[in-house]
Amino acid sequence: xIKRKYLYPTLILLLGLLIFTQVGFAEKTEDxxxxxxxxxxxxxxxxxxxxxxxxxxxxxxELEDAYTKTTESMNEVTASLDDFDDLTYSTTSFSVNQRYxxxxxDKRELYYEVSTxxxxxxxxxxxxxxxxxxxxxxxxxxxxxxxxxxxNPEKAKNQVIKEGIAELKTKADVIKESLPKESFEIKKIDIxxxxxxxxxxxxxxxxxxxxAGQSLPAPExxxxxxxxxxxxxxxxxxx
Numbered sequence: 001x002i003k004r005k006y007l008y009p010t011l012i013l014l015l016g017l018l019i020f021t022q023v024g025f026a027e028k029t030e031d032x033x034x035x036x037x038x039x040x041x042x043x044x045x046x047x048x049x050x051x052x053x054x055x056x057x058x059x060x061x062e063l064e065d066a067y068t069k070t071t072e073s074m075n076e077v078t079a080s081l082d083d084f085d086d087l088t089y090s091t092t093s094f095s096v097n098q099r100y101x102x103x104x105x106d107k108r109e110l111y112y113e114v115s116t117x118x119x120x121x122x123x124x125x126x127x128x129x130x131x132x133x134x135x136x137x138x139x140x141x142x143x144x145x146x147x148x149x150x151x152n153p154e155k156a157k158n159q160v161i162k163e164g165i166a167e168l169k170t171k172a173d174v175i176k177e178s179l180p181k182e183s184f185e186i187k188k189i190d191i192x193x194x195x196x197x198x199x200x201x202x203x204x205x206x207x208x209x210x211x212a213g214q215s216l217p218a219p220e221x222x223x224x225x226x227x228x229x230x231x232x233x234x235x236x237x238x239x
Contacts, residue, residue, distance in 0.1 A: 053144035059101070099111050185239075
């Protein structure tokens, strides 16, 4: 009997506290205005590094001849690359394929094609034209474009993100004045960055006579800027 005497007042007190808490939360929620904002920022950077894909390719009736010709030409190409400063290279692919070729008498003869490719990277962008000129004269049969980039792209991305967030806060402050509200808080933020490497379409196509060691003038190449795009999607609470 004594337990029941104290039980009912306790239950009533707990129920009252629960109702008070819910009402207080509802009032707090109603005082918040939620706004979703999308924002985009793009910055351009001067390129710091360039990559060139250089291929040596040969097509012969005998596999050994095709392999030997490709290997010897690539050895000459890499030897010429060793003469440049601020330049590195690495083999990226090697392939051997069979291919049927129509002869003059309309007969299809089996040939072997052997290909080796190296990626050349340099931080001295002024020497790009000379590099291309040299590798072609030493037997390169295909130049598969030039791409430009940055030595530390993550650092550049973080710089753009920092500037983008500053712009977002400025935009959020303008919205705060128009509501009007006293303060705002960024509750959610999604960031999507894109590192746009510029590809210069300088191409030298495979030909049967390519790689004959012909001397060509150094092409004039103007390095292009690297763009970094960042998209923001944020949820802001105004109070």
